[in-house]
Amino acid sequence: MIDLKNVSKTFTLHNQNSAVIEVINDVTLSVSAGECVALTGASGAGKSTLMRMIYGNYLTQAGQILIDGIDVVKAEPRDVIALRRETLGYVSQFLRVVPRVPTLDVVAEPLRAVGVSAEDAQARAEELLAKLNIPQRLWSLSPTTFSGGEQQRVNIARGFAHPYPAMLLDEPTASLDAANREVVLSLIDEAKARGAAIIGIFHDEAARVRVCDREIDVSQFTPGIAA
Numbered sequence: 606m607i608d609l610k611n612v613s614k615t616f617t618l619h620n621q622n623s624a625v626i627e628v629i630n631d632v633t634l635s636v637s638a639g640e641c642v643a644l645t646g647a648s649g650a651g652k653s654t655l656m657r658m659i660y661g662n663y664l665t666q667a668g669q670i671l672i673d674g675i676d677v678v679k680a681e682p683r684d685v686i687a688l689r690r691e692t693l694g695y696v697s698q699f700l701r702v703v704p705r706v707p708t709l710d711v712v713a714e715p716l717r718a719v720g721v722s723a724e725d726a727q728a729r730a731e732e733l734l735a736k737l738n739i740p741q742r743l744w745s746l747s748p749t750t751f752s753g754g755e756q757q758r759v760n761i762a763r764g765f766a767h768p769y770p771a772m773l774l775d776e777p778t779a780s781l782d783a784a785n786r787e788v789v790l791s792l793i794d795e796a797k798a799r800g801a802a803i804i805g806i807f808h809d810e811a812a813r814v815r816v817c818d819r820e821i822d823v824s825q826f827t828p829g830i831a832a
């Protein structure tokens with residue numbers, strides 16, 4: 606489902622005499638349906654960079670990144686948008702808050718975007734918000750004024766609303782309390798059980814051990830850093 610073949614990346618620092626930094630060198634990895642793989646490695650090893658390359662936020666200079674057969678490296682922007690809408694989800698710790706949109710609509714939006722009826726999308730959004738312990742009195746309000754933890758949980762609800770076949774999780778349990786951390790781990794288990802291929806960064810080692818089937822140490826692909 607997620608296949609990286611000989612993927613490499615450099616950053617060119619245009620404001621520093623066009624210095625070129627090699628960050629990722631020759632990554633080949635593959636994640637099957639129903640599998641969760643953790644990216645590990647020291648700070649600066651390139652975990653977030655690799656995740657952003659897979660999502661198509663960062664350009665990739667060499668190799669192929671195939672998601673359900675579509676090569677993100679070469680895809681047209683409109684194909685990347687379609688891939689993100691239907692196939693590839695991304696859950697970070699932070700919600701991009703749009704003013705005035707009620708929380709229920711924020712969570713239901715990814716489902717509406719793939720053609721789910723308003724009624725069904727709202728039912729799923731309600732189910733997730735309740736599961737993630739967002740008080741019902743907040744559902745009709747915009748999350749703009751919510752606490753950091755509440756915004757994070759709204760973001761997780763939104764990220765898990767549509768059953769994406771492939772998912773990228775960037776520290777999804779960071780700074781959650783024990784009860785909500787459990788909810789997120791159960792959502793990851795459910796996604797695996799329905800066949801999602803998942804790549805995640807988890808500094809929380811217990812969470813990583815619990816939901817991940819394998820670990821890939823990104824340091825081995827970092828030029829100049831010993832694995």
Ligand SMILES: Nc1ncnc2c1ncn2[C@@H]1O[C@H](COP(=O)(O)OP(=O)(O)OP(=O)(O)O)[C@@H](O)[C@H]1O
Pocket residue numbers: 616626628646647648649650651652653654655
């Ligand atoms: N936009 C950028 N421009 C230049 N260099 C960058 C950019 N983004 C990341 N880097 C560099 O790439 C390397 C990898 O960074 P990255 O954030 O991917 O590491 P990480 O493994 O996710 O670290 P952490 O665990 O601290 O989040 C670092 O040396 C960083 O300075």
